[in-house]
Each structure stands twice: as C-alpha cells, then as structure tokens.
Amino acid sequence: MFQGFPGSGKSYLGSALAKQARQHRYRAHYIRMPDLEESWASARDRPAGREKWLRKYAAFTLLVIDEWLLDTPTDDTRTMLLELLERRYDATSTVFCTQYAKKDWHQRLGGGVHADAIMDRIVHNTIWIETGEVNMREHTAAAN
Template structure:
C-alpha cells in the first residue's frame, strides 16, 4: 500500500486487521476519508485475508444495496430474503456509506440489518463522512440513533488521509512515461 506513513495509517492496526481478529470479535471497521483516499481499496485489502480464512464476505456499494432493497420489495418474501442474505455474511463491506441519504424504507432496512448483524458479524463501512455527520445523513430521529448506536460502539475507526491516491497513481504513471 502506497504512502502508508504519509497518510497517517497505523501499520500495526492494518496488520491486526489483516489477521482477522476483528471478525472473531464481531467488530466493525469504519474507513473514513476524502474522495480517492483509498477507502474502497483498503476495504478490499482487509476483506481479502478474511476470504483466505474462509469467512463468507461480500462487498456492495450503497447505491447498489438500495437498488436491490427496492427490487426485493417487489417480490413475495423478497424483503425477508434480502435481510437474511445480508445478515448471513460474516464480513459485509458497505462501500460509499451515506453517500446518498437513505429514504424511510432504506433507514428501516438498515436498522433491521444492523440489529441482526450486531454481535454476530463484522461490517466494514467506507465513507466520506465523519461520525458527527452520520445522524443527520441518516435522517435524524430514532432510526438514526438506533442505526448509529449499533455501529459505532464496537468499531475500529481509520482515517484514510487527505491524499487522493487516484491522482497520486496517475502522476506516478505519467512520470514513468
């Protein structure tokens, strides 16, 4: 991983996550940082060893999850099957967490999903938003309180820094040309 030290990433925390102890402890991980700072890449780097350890893992972008949730509502028993499917993953990566504000149906689903995953699975959140912004992004109120409560108290928080890794990689490639 490029620029680990310059981005302020703690190598020992990354090594610990690579050993998958967070999975057996049912801890969440929040990767928070600017656009292009490597959140999705880091999530994949964390989930890869989990797959090697034969944990059932899945990566989904929040816009795709919202679309799948909407489609599930159109099928008999679709919402129950949807919740069961996403609860069953030992490690679930929710990429682009809170990029779009969830509507009421999505908030209800997120609450149910986080409730069922609490203390049974590990969820990795890749987001541009700091914890202080989550309540508002989740629409405020009791759903936002409950969703946030099931995530933040057992999470390892990693700030991925302010370096745009896409820009860095593009500049490095241009320098080689």
Template sequence: MISDETKRKLRELNLDEMVDILKIQDDNQSLYLTMTFDERITLAIDGLYQGKNNKRSVRLMKQAKFRFTDADVNSIYYADRGLDKNQILELSTCQYMRNNFSIVLNGFTGSGKTFLACALGKVACRQLYRVRYIRMPELLELRTEATLQGKGIGKLVNKFSNYNLLILDEWLLQELSDDDVRFIFELTEKRYDCHSTLFCTQYKVSDWHTRLGGGTMADAILDRIVHKSIRIDTGSMNMREYFSTKEI
C-alpha cells in the same frame, strides 16, 4: 507406488490433491526414505489440507465480488497518508472479526478507502471467512426491487446478514428514504454482535445521525455500530491522482 485403482478411488472421493501429493513422494523417494510412515502420512495430509483451503479461499474471493481484485495489504501505500501500518497489520489477523467489531474507513473521495477495504476483505477470505463487497446504492436498489416485486426485505436482510464480513462502500453517500433507513436498521440489527461490517464513507460518524434522517431509528442504527467499531481516517491524499501521475 499406489495403484491406478487406488488413484481412481481417491479421485472419486474428490481427493485429487492427495493423488498428486503421493505421486510427488513416489517420484522423490530418496527424500522420504528416512521418514516414518506417520511422518509421510502427516506430510501428505498437511499438503491436502493446505491445497483444499487454498482452493476454498480462491472461491471465497470470487464470491466476495471485490471491486479491486488486485488489492493487497502488502502493497498499501503509507507515506504521507497518516495510516498506522501496525494497525493495518493487526487488522490483517482478523481478530476484530472474532470479536465482532466493525471498521469505519473515513476519508475524501480518492483517498484509497475501497482499495484498503478490499485488501482487508481478501485477507479475511484467505482465513476462510465469507465476505461480500457491495456499494450502498446497489444494495438499496436491491431493496427497492424486492419491495416492488412484493417479496419484502426479509430474504435480502437474511442474505446480507450472514456474511462474516460485509463491506459497505459509499456508505450514506446518497439521500435515504424512510424505507431505506428501516432496511438499514434491520440489517444492522441482524448483524449486531454476530458479524463484522466495514463501512467506507466520506462522512464522519458525527454526521451519520443527520444522514440517517435523525430520530429514534437513526439512534438505534448508530447504537449498533459506533460502540464496537474501529475508526480509521484514510487522509486527504488523492491516491487515484498519485498513482496516475506515477504511471506517466
């Protein structure tokens, strides 16, 4: 059994999990008698590593500010929606993020875009990626506040360009000012070919140019999104209505 002094030193090094792991080994010595020292230390380090990662992923999920904290890819409803389950499971590997691809979730209101986005975001957090969920109207409000306070948009652009996955809900839902469009361009430029963005929108990509005001700025924004994006239609089935009916 390790001494109290050794336990104190481990805790001082923020290795409380290691103290717990070694205690488990001490309390169940019969299970570890046949193991070599190397095997026991490897098992302990693996447990420590997993424990640290679990804590970090929980912290990342909290920082992501998901709208649906209970969203889970394993509880996604597929029947009658036209969703490709294999595609969703493939996205759950986060390979698209390693390739710096983005995702466009397109569908009517209530079709489950936000739930699916949060589920994919939580998967990314479990793989220790930094994720942030935000509604586009809220992000544009932050831009307006930064401008009115004389801070400029640079700091805001840098903050939201650094997330490994940025989930933009209600994308292009509201009318945009010229300043809004310039801000969107700066953000997409910063994130282009570096990080992934997940867009939740009611508008098809073919409508985006008009929603972005047309012209060269809209061209530039689209050029940085559409060529490296995976498009998913979440269908016309109203998931809010479906699940509210199931609860009755």
C-alpha cells in the same frame, strides 16, 4: 470504519479485506451502498423477498458497505439499515467506507429515532481507521 477523503484508499481497503476473508473461507461480501439499496428495492417484488434478503445479508461473516451515506437514505432504506444492523449486531462484522466523519452521520441519516438507533448499533464497538487526505488517483495522475 474506513473514513477519509475521496481517493484515499477506502474502497481499495474494504474490497481487499473482503477478498482476503473469502480466501480464508469466511462468508464475505463487498457492496456499494447504492447497489445495496437497489438490491433491497428489488427484493420487495418477490414473495417473502425482503425477509430472504435480510437473512442473506445478515448471514455474511463480513459485510463491507462502501460509499456509506454518500446519499441521504430514504425512509425505506433507513428501516432496512436498522433491521440489517440489528441482525448483524454483536454476531458478525460490518465495515463501512465513507467520506463523512461520525459527527455528520446523524444528519445524513435523516435525524430522528431511526438515525439514533442505526448509529447506536455502529459507533460503540467500532474501530476507526482514517485513510488520510491524499487523493491517490490525483497523486498517481500527477506523477505520470
């Protein structure tokens, strides 16, 4: 889990981790949460699309999801996340890049049973890396 302020390097670290994993011949994929949701929505229109989609994303040895919980997920997205994380649990690695502290996740996931189940599959075996409070984009712009 890479957690920190905007511009603190979360996306850079997640992307670099996926790239390095691919160079070592691991099946790795980096995707932004909005793109993951869009991909899931488009899978609905294909025959057996959602099952194929779940198999594809569950099979990555490393899946990096950036912009985690930037927007509150819909019911359909929560269902997808629960199924995807259940398939990946204890079998593969998932990295989340987020601005939000763990204490805010339950509410951002919409509360309730789905939020409980999603968090249960994430928080117990997670390594948390705080990327800090410095916005490197702002810092670099001010230096120029």
